[in-house]
Amino acid sequence: MTSMATRWGICSAGRISHDFAVALKTLPAVDHQVVAVAARKLEDAQEFAKKHSISRAYGSYEELARDPDIDVVYVGTIHPHHLKVCQLFTNAKKNVLCEKPLAMNTKEVKEILDSAKRNDVFLMEAVWTRFFPVSVEVRRLLAEGELGEVKMVRSDFGVPVLHVPRLVQKELGGGALLSIGMYCLQFVCMVYNGEKPESIQATGVCLETGVDETVVVTLKFSKNKMAVFTYSSGIQLPNDAVIVGTKGTIRIPTQMWCPTSVVVNGKETQYPLPEPCLPLNFLNSTGMRYEAEEVRQCLLKGLKESAVMSHADSLLLAEVEDEIRRQVGVVYSQDCQ
Ligand SMILES: NC(=O)c1ccc[n+]([C@@H]2O[C@H](COP(=O)([O-])OP(=O)(O)OC[C@H]3O[C@@H](n4cnc5c(N)ncnc54)[C@H](OP(=O)(O)O)[C@@H]3O)[C@@H](O)[C@H]2O)c1
Structure with a gap:
């Protein structure tokens, strides 16, 4: 019997979040689904949801944190916000894949890692290169x-x-x-x-x-x-x-x-990459599919961190x-x- 799809929430409707949603589409839908997207402005989330056929759009990150149908949140905000946003989701017992750099400095990185450990959730810095x-x-x-x-x-x-x-x-x-x-x-x-x-x-x-x-x-x-x-x-x-x-x-x-x-x-x-279904903002972004699959495999095994990007x-x-x-x-x- 096969496992259920990993249900993703996307936090922020910016440039890299768009590419990540496109990268997920290159993976089997039975393995990866985007359930919801959240942005600071509801209109931005709604526009993103429409473009990527996502059923739920939230006008705040807090609503995404409260959504019970999310297995893991992809954090695509700019890095000065990673600390607060990661803590929001880890405290809500959500697993997190956060864009690189994980935070602005060592002190912030430690706070994020502590929060993930305290809440017993998976957390990984999205150093996508390592999974190519x-x-x-x-x-x-x-x-x-x-x-x-x-x-x-x-x-x-x-x-x-x-x-x-x-x-x-x-x-x-x-x-x-x-x-x-x-x-x-x-x-x-x-x-x-x-x-x-x-x-x-x-x-x-x-x-x-x-x-x-x-x-x-x-x-x-x-x-x-x-x-x-x-x-x-x-x-x-x-x-x-x-x-x-x-x-x-x-x-x-x-x-x-x-x-x-x-x-x-x-x-x-x-090692050619799959073609994107929509134009990308950044070069080779469909290659984010490999880090997404790593997250899925870690979650299936109940791991709290990846051995490849620990x-x-x-x-x-x-x-x-x-x-x-x-x-x-x-x-x-x-x-x-
Ligand atoms: N893996 C990669 O190849 C790759 C490539 C590019 C960037 N990145 C990383 O991804 C992150 C985002 O980069 P990006 O190019 O996607 O950035 P972006 O489109 O400029 O911004 C991403 C999101 O951050 C939030 N944001 C932007 N400015 C803000 C502000 N002044 N105050 C509060 N929130 C703000 C917005 O969220 P809302 O939509 O909620 O308003 C925005 O949509 C960065 O940490 C970057 O290092 C990674």
Whole structure:
């Protein structure tokens, strides 16, 4: 006998929520259903519901938290609101998949994780990249020792997005690290299996708004393992990633945050994504289907976190992000509370 569909609630009717709803449509309807959407304004929720054929639309997040027919809430608000919104749903005993970054800093991330544990619900930061078939293959190759000892990880992610207010304005969670650079960081942390770096060095350029624009980060790990990554909200970079070991090399030739191709010792393999049923706001967003399926599998097993993107993984990202921001001089109001 097959299990029942996972019933999703979507919190916020913004750009990434739209893409997430489209990504869910690429999965079997018997496995994934969107039951309700909530936005700050009822009209926004209703418009979203109409576009995605969702039966319930709420004009407040609280109503979604009270809906008894929801298994898990996808939080797609901008990150300064993640803490309050995640707490709303965890306190209502709802499982949560929250967009990245999980929160503005380590202190907030800890509060979210504590709240999930206290309420005994599943919670995961939506680091969708980790669930792409390319990432699964990379982890398999590393676990099987295909590269020998990994000595260096290098990657970059840069896109010109300074016209987007939420990337620039501090109160909207602006700053390239939390929106863009975190993809390079999470890649390094995945390759080095959640190990804490021994040293972190960041040099960068900030905008007049006080947030980071272009930064180079060098990390050193135990046994002389190194990593270096560059991120930017001002310029287009190649956006590739390379893992170099004593016996081989893995390269993600481009789009390292949503990869559809991997080159292992010179041999390329493609992993195409399904086509979206509606136009997307962001590149390759149907690839969010893999994180959605991970959430379903975790819920079916009664797990409270994913082994692939665990609470400890979110905490590590936040801690390294805090240190990078300290070195380049980015302070959010949330850091002072
Ligand atoms: N996984 C990915 O590839 C990916 C891509 C893009 C973004 N993201 C992440 O997703 C989140 C949202 O990004 P987005 O591009 O979708 O943002 P967005 O469309 O600008 O905003 C998303 C939602 O946040 C709420 N919001 C926006 N401004 C607000 C404000 N000033 N005060 C209170 N609430 C506000 C709104 O919710 P209502 O609809 O309820 O009004 C809005 O619909 C960010 O944390 C970002 O890092 C992830």
